[in-house]
Each structure stands twice: as structure tokens, then as C-alpha cells.
Amino acid sequence: MERRRVGILGATGMVGQRFIQLLSNHPWFEIAWLAASDRSAGKTYAEACRWKLETPLPARIAAMTLQPNVPEGSAIELPKIIFAALEADIARELEPKFAAMGCAVISNSSAFRMTADVPLVVPEVNADHLALLETQSSRKEHGGRGGYIVTNPNCSAIGLVLALKPLEERFGIESLFVSTMQAVSGAGYPGVASLDILGNVVPFIKNEEEKLQEEVGKLLGRLSGAKVEILDAKVSAHCNRVAVEDGHTECVSIKLKKKATREEILAAWREFLPLEGQHLPTAPEQPVEYDEGVDRPQPRLDRMRGHGMAATVGRLRECALLDWKFVVLSHNTIRGAAGAAVLNAEVLALLGKLDKLGVPLEKFSARAVAVTA
Secondary structure (H helix, E strand, O other): OOOEEEEEEOOOOHHHHHHHHHHOOOOOEEEEEEEEOOOOOOOEHHHHOOOOOOOOOOHHHHOOEOEEOOOOOOOOOOOOEEEEOOOHHHHHHHHHHHHHOOOEEEEOOOOOOOOOOOOEOOHHHHHHHHHHHHHOHHHHOOOOOOOEEEEOOOHHHHHHHHHHHHHHHHHOEEEEEEEEEEOHHHHOOOOOOHHHHOOOEEOOOOOHHHHHHHHHHHHOOEEEOOEEEOOOOEEEEEEEEEOOOOOEEEEEEEEEOOOOOHHHHHHHHHOOOOOOOOOOOOOOOOOEEEEOOOOOOOHHHHOOHHHHOOEEEEEEEEOOOOOEEEEEEEOOOHHHHHHHHHHHHHHHHHOOOOOOOOOOOOOOEOOEOOOOO
16 A cells, blocks of 8 residues: 555644654655644754654654645645644634645544534544544535544543443443543643642643543434434543653443443453454554453553553442442553544545545444445
């Protein structure tokens, strides 16, 4: 397969850096265009970026010149595939402009997640929602050949819904309570001031509880025609910032519509293999891994399972208030951000939506990704 040219908006931030890390040696995509704010445009990436990841900055990327964060005026031909790592207010202005230019905008921003015609997607959970992209005005106005926006969820919602989806499928969900312990990298760089977070827990992350509660409903909702019917379940969230570098930990209590035994719940997680056999480079072999350890999962030990793309679940036990409770952990800047968007792009490539523009979306479900070329 010929590697497709891609661009990255917001390339110097923490999520932008993760995009570069994940895409630099990707077998399907080649980074051809990097963009940043006005203060960085025109500089080389190495000059503009404080590289913070554990792997070295690739020499080719370091030498690339940053382009303006706009769809026109670039010295380099604009790729048709754009990964966006922008703050919500900036994304709200810029992402529709790139879509109007015919680009597939694969966004990590919260700006359009809850917009009715924008797919909010975790491929293992609700890949069929990608049909919504055909209803977007930028797509329809060009005879099905226009650009579009696809989003991935909030970093705390992704790991959670991976654990919830197999339970919702088999038993249904009536109500859910979740308390998160979220890593500082989720706030970007420089993020939370050291004197605010060291030796401390901050029990407030702006808009985080609202995002988590709303997005779970859309992600686990049912596609009906050109809209998503939100999951009929009560969701309550507490979101906390803790002094952990990477990895969001979530304590979950759940009431199911249908009674389930411990063995049945463990089987649901173990047998949850919706992308099996599709050979997507970024997809984890086992999206939900259960750890029997009495003190697992832990961010330091478990965040890189599945190359950072798996959700690790542990401590399943009965709940005195609801039915069951457990702990789920996921890597917030890989599975919860850049990796999620890259996996969305891989599914779009499999569907022909990154090169065969205007071809109607084939019948597609999270359990049968294969489509006719």
C-alpha cells in the first residue's frame, strides 16, 4: 500500500508530539505537513518545539518547516488527511475550513464531538457511527466528494467505554458512577503548576465531568438513520487531577439491566475482539485486558499494554449500592488522544474514505470492518 500524505495541526503540543511519534514509522501514513501557531510558523520543528516524549525526535521531522495553522497560504501542498490537535476554541474556527477544502479532518478536539452530524468514534465500540460523515454539509455540497470531520472522545471516556461496550452489549447498562484520577499530561504542557499538583489531588478539571457524561451516552448510543439515539442510562462522574505523568485511572460502579455473574463479565471482556482479523496497525490485539492482581491496574505498570492502546481492567467485585465495581486504566495521550485518532484514520482508510471519495459508506459494524474495495 502506498503511504498517504498526512498533516498535523497543532504539531508542537503534547498531543501533536504523540501524533508525530505514532505516525513517523506508520506503514500507511507519511507526515508531509506540520502546522502550528503564528509564533511558530516559519521555524523548523526543532526550533519551535520542546520535545517531551521518551523517544528521540526524528531527524526528518526536526528539519521540517512549520506551516501556518490555516488551510491556505502554505508553502507545501496541503495533504487531504489532517490530524488535528487543537484547543477547542481554535478547532471550532479552523476544522470546518479544512473540511471545506476537501480534507478529512481527524480531530482530537472537543469542539464538535457532540455535534449531531459529526461521528464521535472509538472503532471497537461504534465504528458504524462513521456513516454520519456522509450527512455533513461540506461532504454533501460536493456530491459526496467533500471533506469531513471525525472526532475521538475525551481521554477519560475512551478507556471507560472500551470496558463498558461488551457489558452494554450483553447485559445492558442502567446506571453508572465513575470517579477518575487523571494524569497531568492530560492538561498539556506545561499543564498543571508543580506547586498545585505535587503531593496533592485537584478535584476539578474544567468541563471534564460534563464531557465524560455526555460522550459516554453518544458513544454507546445506537445509530438510527442520520442521528444517534443516546444511550438510555444514568451516568455520574467525579473527575480529579493527580500527580501521575501518564495514564488515567477510573473507579467504576455499574448497575446492569440484566443480572450477570463475575464469570460472565470476565468472559464479555475476554471475548471482546471487534477488530480481530482486520490488521489495523494501531489496533491492540486485546482491547480490554483483565488483570487478576489485587492491586492492579496501575499507571506505571500497565499504561503501555497493547502499545498504549489497550484498556486494562482489574478489581472486579460486587458493589453494595449497584451491581458491580471495577477499576479501568488507559494511556491518556496514546489511547486517549493521538492513538485514538490514528486508529480512526486506519478504519477510514479501510473503508476507502481517505482516497475513494464519494463512494457510499458500505454496510459496516464494529464487529465486521471489512468492506468491498
